[in-house]
Amino acid sequence: MRQSGTELATIRNFIAGLPGWGSGDIVIEPAIPILASPSWRGVDGFPWRATRKGGGDSIFIKAMDRDAELYIDVACAFEAAQRASDLGIGPKVLMADSDVGLLVMEDLNQGWRVGTLERMLEPDIVDAVIAAMRLFQSGPPLPRRKSVFDEIEHFYAAAAAAKAQLPSDAEWLVKELRFAADAFRSLDIAAAPIHGDGNVSNILISDAGEVRLIDWDRATTADPLEDIGSFLVEAYAQEPEARDVFTRSAGTFDEGAFNRARIYGVADDLRWGLIGALLAARSARNTLEFYKFASWRFVRCRMVVREPRFGEMLRRIA
Known part of the structure; x- marks a missing residue:
């Protein structure tokens, strides 16, 4: 399980297996601010957005915080996210590894609220x-x-x-x-x-x-x-x-x-x-x-x- 400050190199190596995401022309930056109160937003893991330079294509990466071990069954959560992806009721899951706590999904950013x-x-x-x-x-x-x-x-x-x-x-x-x-x-x-x-x-x-x-x-x-x-x-x-x-x-x-x-x-x-x-x-x-x-x-x-x-x-x- 990664800390909320997951090293960018770890994420970069992880997503390198995705077609088109193994080059050096990738910018990885925080996706949303983490906020516990009044809403539990982004608390479970540190959210990152990886963007291709020039093209603008992006993916969303959730790096589970070590705190997640206190209250989340990460393997079950990732399985549920994959099912939701397959059913078309959740973001499309591109890669997932519950052992290291990394979940990579389509980036529902533009046109979504x-x-x-x-x-x-x-x-x-x-x-x-x-x-x-x-x-x-x-x-x-x-x-x-x-x-x-x-x-x-x-x-x-x-x-x-x-x-x-x-x-x-x-x-x-x-x-x-x-x-x-x-x-x-x-x-x-x-x-x-x-x-x-x-x-x-x-x-x-x-x-x-x-x-x-x-x-x-x-x-x-x-x-x-x-x-x-x-x-x-x-x-x-x-x-x-x-x-x-x-x-x-x-x-x-x-x-x-x-x-x-x-x-x-x-x-x-x-x-x-x-x-x-x-x-x-x-x-x-x-x-x-x-x-x-x-x-x-x-x-x-x-x-x-x-x-x-x-x-x-x-x-x-x-």
Whole structure:
């Protein structure tokens, strides 16, 4: 696994196997700024762009940071990215080596923009995102089989072992979501491969309205409702809008399934809060605002869990 300051020579040697990328007329430079808060952008790995001098052709290289070992199954993430490439719902993967943590993809730069909350109000875009999720879910299981509830337990233990700074009610939040996990175990859930991270910054949108999903680091085999749940909690702060989008995704409104999706969104907030707290304690990159990001996710999780409606949601999951 490479550090975020991956030597340019290492990248240059790696991409030399691609036709046309082995010459010396290649410029390699940072692609996007890394930002932990308010969005988890570029944190998992250092993003580079390699450009041919004169021609202007470019490729995108993701060099996984050593921090990724704390919270990402890199081999599974790279496999998911390759599947998304093959399905046409993610950037085309050109080269990948999970052992060294390098993923080379087409550079969706010109004519593409990162998703925003405003774009998630456009029905055609929402339908394209949901269709991409469903297509990925139709494939064979991924080797990783961890639900969001499994990850909460894992990262809570890891954060405690690292003596991470956690909010005073962290144990209570974990226990509440543990209660939810117990309730979900009684359900007959057919697991499927999922993207697992509904942050709108993980959606690229072309000028023509095409959609690509990126950052497959949380990809796993789990309840497909985890996908829509993490998307709803990120993109729709108000329940009426979330209901509308859920109905578009399912074709009809199923209260039990909707409540399960919403609870998955709450669990997603707790999981990311714990990941942020863990990295705030363990990462060498102390210039990044990991705990600020974690605090926001804890706040949003707490807001829902403390509402009487959270218990009502749990009672109506079937």
